[in-house]
Amino acid sequence: MPPPLTYASYLDLEKLLSLQKPRSSPPEHDETLFIIIHQTYELWFKQLLYEFEKIKRDFSAGDLFGAIHTFKRVRTIMKVLVAQVDILETMTPSSFSSFRDRLETASGFQSVQFREIEFALGYKRASTVAYLKPDFPGYDRLQKLFHQRSVVDHFYDFLARRGAQIPADLKNRDVTRPNGPNEGVQKEILRLYKSTPECSILFELMTDFDEGLQEWR
Template sequence: MTVSTTEHHGAQLDFSKDMSYGDYLQLDAILSAQKPLSPDHNEMLFIVQHQTSELWMKLMLHELHAAIANVAADRLPEAFKMLARVSRIMEQLVHAWDVLATMTPPEYSAVRPYLAKSSGFQSAQYRRIEFLLGNKNAAMLKPHEHRPDLLAQVQQAYEAPSLYDEVLKLMASRGITVPGSHTQRDWTQPYAADDGVKDAWLVVYRAPRDHWDLYQMGEELVDLEDAFRLWRFRHVTTVERVIGFKRGTGGTGGVSYLRKMLDVVLFPELWTLRTEL
């Protein structure tokens, strides 16, 4: 007997015996993780925006760790792909603020009392990203002391060489003169700009064909920091738009604190050398 077209397609659409799309993506767990505490309609937006941002940050950390390992092993082509992906993830995070910006001050005020002291300031993933990109600050370990498991992860990023540290070490191993103060140092200390490091990058930028992959690395880092600056700036403007100059729920100065973060430069020599080219 010939199987009808309807029966045939029905057999194809029977997923009862195989892993389904929802099973693979653990959608039951993900889609049941939104638990608003307030009666306000707009809290769902607040939760989903922050949860999706944390998922993007998880991927960012996955890529950053791999990129740093590839730089340390002098495998730059692999690192370039990963860093380009990190920059594109940051673009996604910039646009996430556009969605949150549709929440008006009265709408946020209806939700805020239910947030208690929870704050993005306490994001362990964001802190690890900051540390991996070189913005080290011992005080930023404290918000995670109540969670030893998270503190251990943040501490590991704090104590390890940053992406930029590994790039400078690689440049030195290639025979480019980089100050020893920047290739052998206490990695927990904030990065300090140095004219000797700028001179090392000028060697690369003045003869790009002789140092093509390092030249490309320099531009990947600039692209990465450019995207990170946009992410930070959009954060500031969204917070100011939604809460004005109120203090943050985590106890920070809110907009005033975020504006100070706009002045942080991760890879300073790659910006200052442009004046001398």
């Protein structure tokens, strides 16, 4: 008989709490904070990507209230990501420099999950995929998202279900290209915003999320 499930075993805490491995020797005090902050970012990135898949399904199914609920969640996650910067800023430049050399070429710009978030939201660049080698961790996930419809593409489905006129070139576009603004779609969004109160709630949440993402970046 397997042992009873506990808080620690359910969350696999022994493994989780063993993943912080400072490279400085002896360990610099702030390096553990630096590692935990960035590991936490990656966990929240994972959750955002999980929620984006639900948003895609909500949009294509025309599930307005499902999309509203999920955008409330991702907006709140973005607030947490922004707030974590305040914790990171308690680390002084001198304390960071005390272990920066140990990081060698490692950089936050190498976060594949952040690139996945960009691709999921429609900001795709072939150069990003070309830069990575096939054996790079996360390469297959990024390739998959590169060839999938973005959240924006699924948003067009939602708008069409609400009677919006979506240009044919957007419906049949090359999904490996980045999404861009479209004046016709913007007019349809404004019309729905003014005429449908529940849609205005969704659109404002989407705007809040975008502002949070820009602030964090």
